[in-house]
Amino acid sequence: MKSSKFSDAFEEARLDKGVDYINDQDDPAMMVLGHKDVRKCAHNWKTFQSGAVPGRIVIPSEVDIRDVRQIPFEVDPPAHKSYRDLVEPWFKRPLEEVYTAKLTQQISSLLDEVLEKDAVEVISEFSLVLQSRALTLLLNIPYSEADLWISWGTHVFRSEESALDADKANILYDYIDEQIDKAIENPGEDLYSVLLSSEVDGKKLTKEEIKGVMILTFAGGRDTVINAVTNTIAYFAEHPKSLQNLQDNPEIIGTAIEELIRYFSPLTQMGRVVTEDTQVCEHAAKADSRISLCWASANRDASVFENANEVVLDRKINPHVGFGFGKHSCLGATHARQILRVLMTTLTEKVDSMDIIESVENIEEIDKMKRKVGFDSITVRFNKK
Amino acid sequence: MAKITFITSDNETITVEGNSGSVMELAVKNNVKGIDGDCGGVCSCATCHVHVEPEFTSKTGEASELESDMLEFDDLTNEYSRLSCQLQVSDDLDGVVFKVAK
Numbered sequence: 025m026k027s028s029k030f031s032d033a034f035e036e037a038r039l040d041k042g043v044d045y046i047n048d049q050d051d052p053a054m055m056v057l058g059h060k061d062v063r064k065c066a067h068n069w070k071t072f073q074s075g076a077v078p079g080r081i082v083i084p085s086e087v088d089i090r091d092v093r094q095i096p097f098e099v100d101p102p103a104h105k106s107y108r109d110l111v112e113p114w115f116k117r118p119l120e121e122v123y124t125a126k127l128t129q130q131i132s133s134l135l136d137e138v139l140e141k142d143a144v145e146v147i148s149e150f151s152l153v154l155q156s157r158a159l160t161l162l163l164n165i166p167y168s169e170a171d172l173w174i175s176w177g178t179h180v181f182r183s184e185e186s187a188l189d190a191d192k193a194n195i196l197y198d199y200i201d202e203q204i205d206k207a208i209e210n211p212g213e214d215l216y217s218v219l220l221s222s223e224v225d226g227k228k229l230t231k232e233e234i235k236g237v238m239i240l241t242f243a244g245g246r247d248t249v250i251n252a253v254t255n256t257i258a259y260f261a262e263h264p265k266s267l268q269n270l271q272d273n274p275e276i277i278g279t280a281i282e283e284l285i286r287y288f289s290p291l292t293q294m295g296r297v298v299t300e301d302t303q304v305c306e307h308a309a310k311a312d313s314r315i316s317l318c319w320a321s322a323n324r325d326a327s328v329f330e331n332a333n334e335v336v337l338d339r340k341i342n343p344h345v346g347f348g349f350g351k352h353s354c355l356g357a358t359h360a361r362q363i364l365r366v367l368m369t370t371l372t373e374k375v376d377s378m379d380i381i382e383s384v385e386n387i388e389e390i391d392k393m394k395r396k397v398g399f400d401s402i403t404v405r406f407n408k409k
Numbered sequence: 410m411a412k413i414t415f416i417t418s419d420n421e422t423i424t425v426e427g428n429s430g431s432v433m434e435l436a437v438k439n440n441v442k443g444i445d446g447d448c449g450g451v452c453s454c455a456t457c458h459v460h461v462e463p464e465f466t467s468k469t470g471e472a473s474e475l476e477s478d479m480l481e482f483d484d485l486t487n488e489y490s491r492l493s494c495q496l497q498v499s500d501d502l503d504g505v506v507f508k509v510a511k
Contacts (some may be wrong), residue, residue, distance in 0.1 A: 278449035
């Protein structure tokens with residue numbers, strides 16, 4: 025099987041029942057699988073809430089490893105809107121010319137580095153480095169800070185030993201506390217300082233709230249971006265004609281971004297807590313139980329996507345939910361899209377071809393659910409133009 | 410060349426001209442407030458939502474099924490709603506007025 029093939033892990037259950045059930049740390053979740061049902065439940069924030077106990081809507085649940093509420097992610101309307109309106113303009117900065125120019129410079133010099141090597145382990149030597157450096161732009165802090173984040177490894181919450189590692193999470197939380205204190209003493213133009221000087225509904229943000237925004241920013245864009253970048257490299261390594269196609273027709277880069285996000289679905293699912301007894305496609309959902317909105321499954325729904333299991337880079341209509349759907353759609357999507365845009369553009373400029381030397385798949389496993397989300401390691405030779 | 414008018418939610422009127430691409434692209438190029446076009450025009454994000462002024466609906470036609478499905482879950486949807494990424498700029502749209510939903 026090709027390394028860049030990502031199978032649909034949910035087809036049978038989606039066609040058969042429309043839902044599936046997984047246990048997760050004794051807090052089971054009913055996975056909603058069909059495209060329409062996923063969008064419907066994502067839209068219905070009153071019945072399917074995000075503002076539950078912090079960590080509970082994440083699957084696997086983070087209830088045991090964190091008490092801080094991520095903002096605006098774990099807040100429901102109407103409070104959600106005030107927070108979202110506050111942070112949204114900051115997270116649209118990736119559209120600014122100077123931001124894109126800096127990102128291009130970062131990715132371009134990283135590609136130059138890997139083009140000089142015989143072989144590169146893409147996750148540790150490319151994607152993790154790219155993600156960390158790009159995050160300095162999103163936070164508007166010095167480039168050199170990326171070295172520390174690179175030293176943390178690929179997962180902020182996960183380690184090799186266990187899927188949910190409280191020690192590792194504490195490294196991040198302590199670090200963010202320190203950075204907030206530094207910004208209080210010495211305000212600058214970084215995200216911490218901007219949040220410190222901000223008000224929501226006439227009240228200054230508390231340190232706890234700022235921490236919630238920062239944890240979301242760090243955690244939400246870590247392995248998702250790393251997987252999206254790595255999987256994109258794997259795809260173009262195995263589809264040299266597609267890379268040539270992008271070079272000949274750069275206008276399709278926009279649709280290519282959306283299609284790769286649909287196909288890879290870097291985030292498999294996100295949970296919600298049910299607030300009243302209800303039904304999802306004729307299956308009972310009890311109050312205080314969890315459902316999951318399975319983006320990865322919805323993105324392969326053949327009733328919406330023709331040739332759903334194929335990558336069609338110039339797919340014109342592509343109502344994917346790879347960045348979620350509704351009020352809580354991904355805050356970092358603009359940053360992520362810009363990373364993929366610059367990555368693809370720079371690949372077409374500098375890289376002739378890429379050869380996958382060896383790869384080990386990363387299979388996400390929760391109870392009986394098994395889905396390929398990326399790679400544990402993938403060694404690639406980048407060949408210069 | 411088609412003249413297209415956008416009225417933003419704070420009642421600013423912007424008239425622009427175009428002859429190709431989508432109405433969303435035209436709006437983004439001209440910095441029309443409330444039209445972001447986050448997904449680049451593939452009908453995935455609904456950040457290009459407009460309400461067609463009633464007298465022009467015969468010019469814009471009706472939304473496709475996938476577009477309607479997207480609009481179904483937008484709180485600002487009414488019977489005149491369209492996603493402007495799904496409207497191609499052409500002479501047929503000359504004179505049309507859109508109210509920006511957001």
